[in-house]
Amino acid sequence: MGDGQSPFILTKWGDRRMSRKILPYILLIPTFIVIITFIYWPAAYSFKLSMYRVSPFGNRMIFVGLKNFKKLFEDTQYLTAMKTTLIYVSVSVIIVIFLSFTISLLLNMKVPGTPIYKALIFIPYAISPAIAGTLWAFLFNPVVGFVHYNLSHYFGINVDWFTEKPYALILVILTSVWKVMPFDIIFYLAGLQNIPEDVLEAATLDGASSWTKTWKIVFPLLSPITFYLIIMNIISFMFSSFAIIDVVTRGGPGDYTTTLIYRLYLDAFAFQKTGIAAAESVILFIIMAVVTFIYFYFGERRVHYQ
Amino acid sequence: MKKLLVVLLAVLVVLSFAKVQIQFWHAMGGNRIELIQSMADEFMKLHPDIEVKVQYTGSYRDTLNKLIAAVKAGNPPHIVQIYEIGTQVMIDGGIAIPMQDLIDKDKTFDIGKFMPQVLNYYKVNGKLYSMPFNSSNPILYYNKTLFKKAGLDPNHPPRTFEELLEYAKKLTVKDANGNIVQAGITWPLHAWFFEQFMAVQNAPLVDNNNGRTGRATKAVFNHEAALRFFKLWYELTKSGAMINTNKEDWDAADQYFVSQKVAMLITSTSDVAYLSKMAKEKGFELGTAFLPRPKEAKSGGVIIGGASLWLIGGHPDKETQAAWEFIKFMASPEMQIKWHTNTGYFPVRKDAVEMLLERGYYAENPHHLTALLQLLLSNQTYNTRGAIIGPFPQIRDIIETAIQRMLNDEMTPEEALKWAEKEATKAIKEYNEIYQ
Structure with missing residues (x-):
């Protein structure tokens, strides 16, 4: 409506300037109704619940203030989950960024058959995390697993991928990386196709090797994308890892692959500890708020834009 | 023509309202979904005025969660299958009508025909809270x-x-x-x-x-x-x-x-x-x-492990009565035999075992007998009651x-x-x- 061509309903409202002020808000109402009922209200309710001890059926609520948080930070299992999350997320992010960048470079080489490779590589993105988990669990199954069989037959790696340390975590990381990678590749490919040819040509003329070109020119040019992907990957590993962990290891062995989100699931839906679980979700909220803040704060400043 | 349609519609509405509808949630996956549905179908044939809506609600854990959500939302099912380890939570929740209350009122029902080994698990402070349904060890x-x-x-x-x-x-x-x-x-x-x-x-x-x-x-x-x-x-x-x-x-x-x-x-x-x-x-x-x-x-x-049927309160009397009929039916010897022979969960009542013995079932299916005997030969102490x-x-x-x-x-x-x-x-x- 910016250029003053008001639709006919506005004439009914009389004062055009007034309606111009109100109209945007009216248009936002449907969105806000959805956001408020499904995001803000539950979030606010979680904040409230995090200060209570709640019985499983919600028939008893006792105000405990910040005791739930205190309990969590004294709970060794919760602290272990924090450590696990840190290791799992950082290792996965590093691997997924490195792999997807490399694969994107290869896909960008315009060799015959690239569309087929692209299609094959993008498939995991279309699969739900639970199915991805089932697939990988099947491959590594100690009885019928194809990968497990070959590893033990040819390389003598005869381990139980679900119940042994550290293999359970390795399997979870592999699965998550496989699942998230296509997302990153899409962004990297788009980025690579936007790098001006003349920059690279100039570098070639200056005698730069392809290694130098890749790491000194291409990678820095793509740094905004990398930064964005790191943030997005942190979010997806922290949250969507739930289904994969549930299917592949169920948080085991022990609580070795129990991440914060899996711990939250257990406390909320397996043990019915609503208050504690609400406190955990508040902690996750704070972590995410920090990550998002970093993204908005540094995303605009530090990262090299062309 | 239009009038006829309206009349037809009205008749349909009246008919559908005449039926008492009850919800039954269970956690038996795989081919047991059909088995339970077929049991419910048999019940509806016997009670044409009651419609049982059977719903498979996922694992025991999921079923309990769905029940909690439904209770909080104010529309719980009439009957729900809850695992044995949910007993205390269910009692503390205070949402169920203890089986004992209905058994005491219903003169036609004899709880003495049930196996004490099974009843003992679901009896807390001398009161039977839920109806044993699928028991195993x-x-x-x-x-x-x-x-x-x-x-x-x-x-x-x-x-x-x-x-x-x-x-x-x-x-x-x-x-x-x-x-x-x-x-x-x-x-x-x-x-x-x-x-x-x-x-x-x-x-x-x-x-x-x-x-x-x-x-x-x-x-x-x-x-x-x-x-x-x-x-x-x-x-x-x-x-x-x-x-x-x-x-x-x-x-x-x-x-x-x-x-x-x-x-x-x-x-x-x-x-x-x-x-x-x-x-x-x-x-x-x-x-x-x-x-x-x-x-x-x-x-x-x-x-014993497994689950039992809980009757959730807060429904109109007519519906609760219909739900009680259904629970009785699921615990009847015929249904328990059907359930037992198709799965391996043992019958929760003595007369069902008697009937199977007469039919020579255990001679042909010795493994079913192992399960049953192990339970019957167990010492009944607080430790074996669970x-x-x-x-x-x-x-x-x-x-x-x-x-x-x-x-x-x-x-x-x-x-x-x-x-x-x-x-x-x-x-x-x-x-x-x-x-x-």
């Missing part, structure tokens, strides 16, 4: 064909922990590289087996007589009975004679056994029908036996975590047990705080 399944191959007597299954260890080692086959081709035994990595082997040795899990004479206040399972079982598990695993599954992965254990990758399996009797069928298909001879017991331990028995604990699901997870830590050599069996008991007590205290 664990037994030892073994592959007689592999027994023969290993030079073991197929008619002498292991009876003690010592024998179990010896047999499992003999049944383990390694190839030239030292890879395990066939393992001796498996059972799901589930705390249920810990509880059962405690009961087998007549040892309690929690204080106040397993929570039966008062609300449990602390865990008491850190003693020799538990340690014997932990050590057995540890040694079986470390010698390569046992394959372990993921936490609570029942299917994986079944698959190891069915594919003859392991020679013995300890799992629920609810799989008798399935495993018998698979043994026939895969061409091996199946044997079943009672759970082995440490030589020096006291004699106990097994605890523990009543509020945060039972969490305690199970704690025990499973402790076992996995032990198997990964993070903790010795002694440390794992001590840690589990401490954490379990913490969980109980935390739960009890809400109800003080």
